[in-house]
Amino acid sequence: MSATSSSSLLQVRQLFKHYGSNVVLKGIDMDVRAGQLVSIIGPSGSGKSTLLRCCNRMENASSGQVLVEGKDIYDPRSNLNKLRERVGMVFQAFNLYPHLTVLSNVALALTKVKKMPRAQAEKVAIDALRKVGMEHKADARPAQLSGGQQQRVGIARSIAMRPALVLFDEPTSALDPEMVGGVLEVMRELRNDGMTMVVVTHEMGFAKAASDHVVFMEDGVIVEQGHPDQVFGSPAQARTAAFVGGIG
Numbered sequence: 162m163s164a165t166s167s168s169s170l171l172q173v174r175q176l177f178k179h180y181g182s183n184v185v186l187k188g189i190d191m192d193v194r195a196g197q198l199v200s201i202i203g204p205s206g207s208g209k210s211t212l213l214r215c216c217n218r219m220e221n222a223s224s225g226q227v228l229v230e231g232k233d234i235y236d237p238r239s240n241l242n243k244l245r246e247r248v249g250m251v252f253q254a255f256n257l258y259p260h261l262t263v264l265s266n267v268a269l270a271l272t273k274v275k276k277m278p279r280a281q282a283e284k285v286a287i288d289a290l291r292k293v294g295m296e297h298k299a300d301a302r303p304a305q306l307s308g309g310q311q312q313r314v315g316i317a318r319s320i321a322m323r324p325a326l327v328l329f330d331e332p333t334s335a336l337d338p339e340m341v342g343g344v345l346e347v348m349r350e351l352r353n354d355g356m357t358m359v360v361v362t363h364e365m366g367f368a369k370a371a372s373d374h375v376v377f378m379e380d381g382v383i384v385e386q387g388h389p390d391q392v393f394g395s396p397a398q399a400r401t402a403a404f405v406g407g408i409g
């Protein structure tokens with residue numbers, strides 16, 4: 162393995178995805194190195210969610226390559242369950258099980274997928290809940306929590322698996338405005354702990370301040386990517402300027 166590929170946890174190469182005749186990803190190239198927080202910004206319908214979903218095979222790309230820790234995830238020999246252990250996902254809609262406690266929601270995949278004994282899984286789950294400031298709600302049900310608290314549990318569920326990287330698809334878009342800051346703060350702390358993260362977001366302040374690298378997508382292509390100071394401060398492309406100017 163070359164030095165370049167070993168330092169990139171995620172490598173996306175010439176990725177295409179079509180739904181019928183609708184080409185929604187048109188040759189995406191992107192690298193995420195260990196410990197980086199990469200934000201993906203862009204208008205609705207530009208292919209951001211599809212790109213994330215092709216990186217853990219919730220969707221299958223039409224062509225191109227995705228390497229996670231140097232391994233081609235589209236290789237027919239690659240193990241999907243192992244891949245999903247390595248690549249966590251946090252959704253806009255939390256997707257917690259309503260009938261399970263917070264603790265059980267976080268422990269579930271540890272016992273089912275990682276085959277951890279229940280006691281050990283609960284210990285790991287409590288540690289993850291502590292990281293997101295939710296250990297005091299371990300025995301609550303999701304419905305008893307605010308949206309922001311539910312999303313923090315969603316994040317705990319993902320990091321409890323000790324993934325190599327976590328993909329976030331608009332993690333704060335479903336939240337009341339007063340809940341957004343707390344979730345973004347948890348994400349900043351994870352980043353400071355060295356977690357590798359790819360975050361699709363409309364929170365331009367967060368993308369600007371917390372990212373190592375920003376990717377601006379429009380209509381299935383990466384229009385521009387670079388350091389946040391460059392993408393937000395002196396964009397090279399008029400389309401980027403129009404987008405970040407309109408929001409940021």
Ligand code: ADP
Binds near residue numbers: 185205206208
């Ligand atoms: P974004 O997340 O940037 O809003 P998406 O990745 O959700 O964009 O969607 C990109 C395009 O792909 C849109 O035109 C959308 O309608 C289309 N698309 C997304 N998912 C599907 C699907 N399962 N079937 C057909 N078209 C889809």
Ligand code: MG
Binds near residue numbers: 209210211330
């Ligand atoms: Mg989306």
